[in-house]
Amino acid sequence: MNEKQRDVFIEQLQFVLDNQLDVQDIPKLQQQLENDPDARDIYVEFMTMSSLLSDPDQFQNVHDNQQTGNLLREIVEADQILSHLNQAQINKLQSEKIEKQAKEKLNEFLGNQKTEPIDNNSSVNSDRLESNIRLKLPMIKVLAASIILGICLWLFLQPQFPSQIALLRKTVNAQWETSPGKRLYNQPYQLNSGLAEIEFNDGAKIILEGPAEITLESANGAYLKKGKLVAYVPDAARGFTVNTPFANFVDYGTEFGLVVDDASSEMSVFEGEVKVELQDKSSTQIVPAGESKHVVAGDHQIHDVISQTDYIRHLSEEVVVKPMEANFCKEPHWRLSFNDMQKMKAEHKVKAVGDFNFDPQGPALKHLPDNQAMMFKGDNHLNVNLQEQEIDNEEFTLSMWIKCNSKINQCIYMHHIDNFEADQVLYIERDKNNHTYLKYLFCMENKQEGHRTKHKIFRAKDYVPGQWMHVVIVFTKEKAVFYLNGQYIDQALIPAGYQIKEHPASYLTFGYAMNMTNIQSLELKSGKQFPGFNGSIDEFSIYQCELKGDQIQQLYSQSLW
Amino acid sequence: MTESNTKSQDEHINQFITDLMNHQTRIRAYILTMVSNLSDADDIHQQAAQVMWQKYREAQPIKHFGAWAIRISHNIILNYYTKKKELLFSGLSKHAMEDIANRTLQVNDQLEIRKQALQSCVNKLDEQDREFIYFRYNHGQTIKNTAKHFGRSVHSLYRSMTRIHKNLMKCIQGKIISMEDAS
Numbered sequence: 118m119n120e121k122q123r124d125v126f127i128e129q130l131q132f133v134l135d136n137q138l139d140v141q142d143i144p145k146l147q148q149q150l151e152n153d154p155d156a157r158d159i160y161v162e163f164m165t166m167s168s169l170l171s172d173p174d175q176f177q178n179v180h181d182n183q184q185t186g187n188l189l190r191e192i193v194e195a196d197q198i199l200s201h202l203n204q205a206q207i208n209k210l211q212s213e214k215i216e217k218q219a220k221e222k223l224n225e226f227l228g229n230q231k232t233e234p235i236d237n238n239s240s241v242n243s244d245r246l247e248s249n250i251r252l253k254l255p256m257i258k259v260l261a262a263s264i265i266l267g268i269c270l271w272l273f274l275q276p277q278f279p280s281q282i283a284l285l286r287k288t289v290n291a292q293w294e295t296s297p298g299k300r301l302y303n304q305p306y307q308l309n310s311g312l313a314e315i316e317f318n319d320g321a322k323i324i325l326e327g328p329a330e331i332t333l334e335s336a337n338g339a340y341l342k343k344g345k346l347v348a349y350v351p352d353a354a355r356g357f358t359v360n361t362p363f364a365n366f367v368d369y370g371t372e373f374g375l376v377v378d379d380a381s382s383e384m385s386v387f388e389g390e391v392k393v394e395l396q397d398k399s400s401t402q403i404v405p406a407g408e409s410k411h412v413v414a415g416d417h418q419i420h421d422v423i424s425q426t427d428y429i430r431h432l433s434e435e436v437v438v439k440p441m442e443a444n445f446c447k448e449p450h451w452r453l454s455f456n457d458m459q460k461m462k463a464e465h466k467v468k469a470v471g472d473f474n475f476d477p478q479g480p481a482l483k484h485l486p487d488n489q490a491m492m493f494k495g496d497n498h499l500n501v502n503l504q505e506q507e508i509d510n511e512e513f514t515l516s517m518w519i520k521c522n523s524k525i526n527q528c529i530y531m532h533h534i535d536n537f538e539a540d541q542v543l544y545i546e547r548d549k550n551n552h553t554y555l556k557y558l559f560c561m562e563n564k565q566e567g568h569r570t571k572h573k574i575f576r577a578k579d580y581v582p583g584q585w586m587h588v589v590i591v592f593t594k595e596k597a598v599f600y601l602n603g604q605y606i607d608q609a610l611i612p613a614g615y616q617i618k619e620h621p622a623s624y625l626t627f628g629y630a631m632n633m634t635n636i637q638s639l640e641l642k643s644g645k646q647f648p649g650f651n652g653s654i655d656e657f658s659i660y661q662c663e664l665k666g667d668q669i670q671q672l673y674s675q676s677l678w
Numbered sequence: 679m680t681e682s683n684t685k686s687q688d689e690h691i692n693q694f695i696t697d698l699m700n701h702q703t704r705i706r707a708y709i710l711t712m713v714s715n716l717s718d719a720d721d722i723h724q725q726a727a728q729v730m731w732q733k734y735r736e737a738q739p740i741k742h743f744g745a746w747a748i749r750i751s752h753n754i755i756l757n758y759y760t761k762k763k764e765l766l767f768s769g770l771s772k773h774a775m776e777d778i779a780n781r782t783l784q785v786n787d788q789l790e791i792r793k794q795a796l797q798s799c800v801n802k803l804d805e806q807d808r809e810f811i812y813f814r815y816n817h818g819q820t821i822k823n824t825a826k827h828f829g830r831s832v833h834s835l836y837r838s839m840t841r842i843h844k845n846l847m848k849c850i851q852g853k854i855i856s857m858e859d860a861s
Contacts, residue, residue, distance in 0.1 A: 131843070134716055135716070146766060147769040150774060151769075160711075160778065162847050164714065165711060165786070165789075166847060167716070167815070168709075169707065170811060171716060500827075
């Protein structure tokens with residue numbers, strides 16, 4: 118392998134490392150590994166080095182204090198998260214037992230004596246903790262996820278923010294409590310009436326009949342609290358499980374119907390076999406095709422029953438699922454508040470850069486459990502990076518409360534880069550007549566013509582520093598609309614040919630604008646930078662739909678005390 | 679559960695943690711080399727740690743923890759190959775894969791020396807290159823995100839990273855040779 122071939126080979130290994138190698142490049146690389154011992158040597162050297170570089174203690178000498186401090190915080194936050202777990206996610210009794218074990222193991226691991234366990238309200242002996250963490254640093258992530266926290270802490274740390282696990286394939290006259298859109302996530306859904314066909318990622322399909330309350334739990338399972346469903350489970354999805362309040366039903370590659378009400382569950386097997394297991398595990402039965410079983414609350418038995426229930430096993434009328442409609446857009450898909458952020462930091466979805474504090478004097482919003490806002494002092498910023506998020510549809514709404522403390526000429530709030538082709542920036546600027554504007558700027562790179570263009574700026578004049586403002590920006594396929602304190606301000610057409618490629622939360626920065634991006638080159642003289650943000654942001658939310666004017670007005674007015 | 683049982687269980691857990699920590703760098707290096715992407719390697723590492731614990735608590739004390747852990751990891755990796763058909767390794771012959779596995783184990787025997795050499799080589803990088811490496815690996819970021827963070831094009835960062843990795847590999851080789859000569 119000559120020098121040039123070696124360079125190309127190493128460059129391709131970078132792609133491999135990120136799982137980004139083009140499919141057409143794989144055979145060539147495979148051929149090199151197959152036939153060339155040199156290539157195998159370089160491969161092993163490269164991968165070993167990458168493994169050492171990604172070893173958490175590799176940089177300990179370089180960034181020792183920062184690393185230890187961050188880990189210390191991670192551990193303490195992990196413990197805090199543990200104490201704020203959503204008990205509804207899993208069986209309560211089981212969760213309490215595991216949580217107790219997990220806390221004990223965490224305390225042991227951190228070297229605390231049993232007489233002084235980690236307590237959310239007590240201060241931590243940071244010196245001892247730090248020295249223990251320093252020693253045990255390399256394994257913290259792996260162990261915290263698997264062993265130390267009672268083997269299964271990860272069960273609790275399921276993503277706070279939903280991951281897509283199923284698709285809504287068809288609906289017939291479906292009325293949802295909150296319209297779900299096409300992609301379905303590991304969260305509860307309520308179908309008030311009508312029918313919905315849901316396909317899970319692992320291949321199982323259900324026809325859900327309203328009224329029904331269901332929680333999609335995984336790519337191969339759900340919890341049916343109330344309602345009726347028919348499940349069709351291909352071989353690939355064997356093991357598909359429907360949990361109910363009284364019994365669990367595990368499918369062995371078949372078709373079955375299930376109806377659940379407040380007092381009982383009834384299940385009929387149409388084809389194949391289904392395992393029925395009582396919640397307390399006291400009884401289990403394998404039910405063959407043609408039979409039905411009935412389980413009643415408080416009765417620890419599985420009863421035979423001749424089913425009188427009519428099930429709908431096929432949807433005759435096909436209705437293409439549309440993106441969610443504005444009327445149903447009640448809750449944000451994604452929200453960054455103080456409480457949520459603690460959990461997101463532990464999941465590495467949010468990274469605070471610099472000294473970061475919370476403003477206890479956040480806007481007094483009556484619907485919030487906390488009133489703490491993210492506080493910026495000009496030398497810190499926050500990166501949000503939800504890599505797994507994709508664009509669900511072409512309509513979404515950003516909503517946030519912001520306050521700027523400084524009287525400087527420019528003050529950046531938020532910077533979103535879309536696949537390096539477009540920048541969206543929210544900032545404050547004061548003109549030479551001393552008028553202060555809140556501005557939203559959209560810049561994009563025109564690849565065909567090879568230059569950058571600045572598009573419409575929304576402007577809200579005479580903003581008063583120190584006041585909280587409610588800002589909403591609504592994106593549709595054609596335009597972006599800007600609202601301030603519930604009032605429409607301005608709108609702009611989205612440049613022809615531009616399509617939003619990444620979810621707004623896929624790469625978002627608060628309090629800072631990146632160097633060398635479109636916004637920098639267009640808005641500032643060469644070599645200058647936007648000054649850091651001095652102020653606060655709260656309740657940054659993304660709705661995956663187009664909020665209408667009256668809803669935005671309502672959102673603003675209902676938020677205030 | 680009696681007090682002595684609890685104590686014995688605690689000792690068992692502590693011994694496992696100690697063993698795992700002592701060998702985790704080696705285990706991870708093996709997994710990454712055989713899996714070839716960082717994200718799947720992390721998943722398999724976690725999965726392997728769980729399986730190891732399940733087996734460890736049922737077993738007598740393990741004499742050669744490192745070899746035992748690599749064997750468990752290897753089985754999980756084989757299972758992973760059957761699920762993911764589009765992998766780099768899916769088209770390789772058994773001979774080539776075994777050769778890579780053996781070379782990995784040989785390299786892993788020098789892991790401590792390599793670790794020291796790498797640390798020294800990283801410290802020799804200029805500040806910008808060191809920041810690239812730090813952000814990519816220590817923050818667990820892809821090249822694409824690293825490029826975004828530093829305001830660089832993805833293409834140019836791939837080029838820079840290739841140069842940096844090449845230099846690091848060369849530097850490590852030099853250090854290993856001089857360490858071996860010295861000893």
